[in-house]
Amino acid sequence: MQDILVRASGVRKHFGAFEAVKSVSLEIRRGECFGLLGPNGAGKSTFINMLYGTVLRSSGELTVFGEDPALNARAIKRRIGVVTQDNALDESLTVVENMLIYAAFVDVPKPERQKRVDTLLEFMSLGHKARGPIRFLSGGMKRRLVFVRALLGNPDLVILDEPTTGLDPAVRHLLWGKINQLKSEGKTILLTTHYMHEAEVLCDRLVIMNQGTVIAEGSPDALRQQHTPGYVAVFEKRDGVDFVQQAARSRSYQMIEDSSGVYVRAPQLTQLLQFQDDLKMTALQLRPSHLEDVFLKLTGQELTADA
Amino acid sequence: MLETLRLSSHIVRRNWWVYRKDFLANISPTITEPSLMMLSLGVGLGSFVAQVEGHTYLQYLAPGLAVSTAMFTAFFETSYGFFVRMTYENVFKAMLTTPIGISEIVIGEFLWVALKGALMMSFVALFLSFFGLFANPLRFELVPLVGVLIALPLGATGLLASCWVKNINQFQSVYAFVISPLYFFSGIFFPVAQMPQAMQWVAKSLPLYHAVQMSQAIFWDQDIGYAFLVHAPVLLIYSAVLLTLAYFQLKKKLQS
Numbered sequence: 001m002q003d004i005l006v007r008a009s010g011v012r013k014h015f016g017a018f019e020a021v022k023s024v025s026l027e028i029r030r031g032e033c034f035g036l037l038g039p040n041g042a043g044k045s046t047f048i049n050m051l052y053g054t055v056l057r058s059s060g061e062l063t064v065f066g067e068d069p070a071l072n073a074r075a076i077k078r079r080i081g082v083v084t085q086d087n088a089l090d091e092s093l094t095v096v097e098n099m100l101i102y103a104a105f106v107d108v109p110k111p112e113r114q115k116r117v118d119t120l121l122e123f124m125s126l127g128h129k130a131r132g133p134i135r136f137l138s139g140g141m142k143r144r145l146v147f148v149r150a151l152l153g154n155p156d157l158v159i160l161d162e163p164t165t166g167l168d169p170a171v172r173h174l175l176w177g178k179i180n181q182l183k184s185e186g187k188t189i190l191l192t193t194h195y196m197h198e199a200e201v202l203c204d205r206l207v208i209m210n211q212g213t214v215i216a217e218g219s220p221d222a223l224r225q226q227h228t229p230g231y232v233a234v235f236e237k238r239d240g241v242d243f244v245q246q247a248a249r250s251r252s253y254q255m256i257e258d259s260s261g262v263y264v265r266a267p268q269l270t271q272l273l274q275f276q277d278d279l280k281m282t283a284l285q286l287r288p289s290h291l292e293d294v295f296l297k298l299t300g301q302e303l304t305a306d307a
Numbered sequence: 308m309l310e311t312l313r314l315s316s317h318i319v320r321r322n323w324w325v326y327r328k329d330f331l332a333n334i335s336p337t338i339t340e341p342s343l344m345m346l347s348l349g350v351g352l353g354s355f356v357a358q359v360e361g362h363t364y365l366q367y368l369a370p371g372l373a374v375s376t377a378m379f380t381a382f383f384e385t386s387y388g389f390f391v392r393m394t395y396e397n398v399f400k401a402m403l404t405t406p407i408g409i410s411e412i413v414i415g416e417f418l419w420v421a422l423k424g425a426l427m428m429s430f431v432a433l434f435l436s437f438f439g440l441f442a443n444p445l446r447f448e449l450v451p452l453v454g455v456l457i458a459l460p461l462g463a464t465g466l467l468a469s470c471w472v473k474n475i476n477q478f479q480s481v482y483a484f485v486i487s488p489l490y491f492f493s494g495i496f497f498p499v500a501q502m503p504q505a506m507q508w509v510a511k512s513l514p515l516y517h518a519v520q521m522s523q524a525i526f527w528d529q530d531i532g533y534a535f536l537v538h539a540p541v542l543l544i545y546s547a548v549l550l551t552l553a554y555f556q557l558k559k560k561l562q563s
Contacts, residue, residue, distance in 0.1 A: 054563070089401075090321070101320070102401070102405070150404075
């Protein structure tokens with residue numbers, strides 16, 4: 001029983017002159033939830049597609065379950081389940097038909113298909129929609145369906161490519177719960193997201209990607225401790241920004257400015273409270289630093305910006 | 308290879324499930340177009356025509372119309388139908404995360420178009436036989452064979468077009484400059500011997516003419532052995548070449 005399911009070393013992919021992934025190295029261990037974070041265009045999906053051979057890498061070493069996806073994608077695909085970024089559901093078929101077709105794709109034996117489908121639809125509370133066509137489902141329901149579709153083959157590794165993008169908080173939390181449930185069942189999870197908070201909640205370890213490169217790697221806590229320890233005060237951007245900046249600089253606090261505000265970071269919360277008092281200003285937020293601060297610090301760039 | 312065929316059969320099943328959803332809507336042009344054609348051309352225009360190669364005009368028209376159904380079915384399924392599956396519905400994206408690979412998708416589409424061509428042509432032939440236009444019912448089992456032999460090269464043409472077009476509207480050019488001329492000048496409506504020599508050569512070098520010849524032999528129960536010996540190999544060669552081209556073009560298109 002090997003403990004490293006995915007091993008990537010110097011993996012690169014270019015499309016013509018465009019380098020989508022530039023030398024990514026990482027390891028995903030059995031039983032963990034591993035995050036691939038980064039803004040749109042960071043290369044997350046390209047990397048994921050390389051794992052099961054839909055995109056062929058240009059160079060580097062890559063194995064999944066010890067197999068090279070460029071040579072033996074099918075062996076890998078028998079052991080993974082993928083929540084694709086696009087739902088890619090058959091809109092003209094019913095919920096159950098979508099699932100049954102897919103169950104055949106992943107080699108669920110015929111006598112077991114109906115039962116497996118029913119169980120999974122219940123798992124996601126979609127049983128009452130089973131006989132209806134896909135177009136009667138809301139966006140959140142479609143996403144839930146794609147989520148359980150990925151589980152039909154009882155995969156060892158579940159790959160979630162932006163599973164919660166565009167979903168309302170209720171559905172997002174529901175899916176988080178299900179992801180944790182899968183983890184407790186011993187499944188290995190690879191999650192891509194551009195929501196840093198999501199990664200903080202779910203991931204044991206993660207890498208942050210930007211413009212095709214891994215810029216940081218570790219557990220959410222370790223990354224925070226290493227790159228942005230302490231607390232953050234966010235001030236509104238308006239007249240007086242320079243004043244805040246100067247004050248922060250004179251106290252040698254970390255300071256980053258972006259279009260949404262000025263972020264001042266200090267080791268202690270009390271220091272920031274004092275800072276507010278000194279400036280006679282009230283921060284929009286006072287909070288412990290989180291992964292978004294790490295990202296901002298490492299890239300000097302807003303998270304939402306397209307790379 | 309067996310594994311590939313087994314997985315490809317899932318693609319056929321998937322397409323069939325989607326097709327049967329709107330079965331009546333999907334099947335109606337297959338039925339109505341040949342019927343209308345038989346009425347307007349066969350009965351209407353045909354009343355001005357004495358005999359063509361020893362047959363009434365209705366009898367002459369019937370085998371070609373059956374073939375043209377298979378041809379249109381194959382082309383539309385692999386152009387518009389396939390293109391929509393590939394780009395708008397994104398169905399392959401999900402399939403490719405399963406043990407199904409690009410080869411299985413392409414071979415599955417080949418199998419599907421062959422099956423559909425055979426079924427549609429048989430359907431029309433059966434319909435025409437009710438009007439006494441099919442000479443010998445014992446020959447009926449040969450009809451789906453011709454359906455497959457024309458569906459494969461035309462299906463491959465549609466798939467190649469799907470690789471080359473930049474948007475769905477461009478299929479209209481393929482239709483206008485490839486499919487329509489084939490339809491009108493391959494001996495469905497009149498014997499190609501009526502055309503100037505050069506045009507005859509062109510018609511005889513293209514697949515539809517040979518499928519029409521085979522269909523006529525079967526419908527009329529005339530020289531069937533000769534038709535299979537002479538025309539079937541041409542269609543097989545066309546199928547082999549075009550399917551190979553389509554296979555590699557699609558692999559290139561779907562693999563990045």
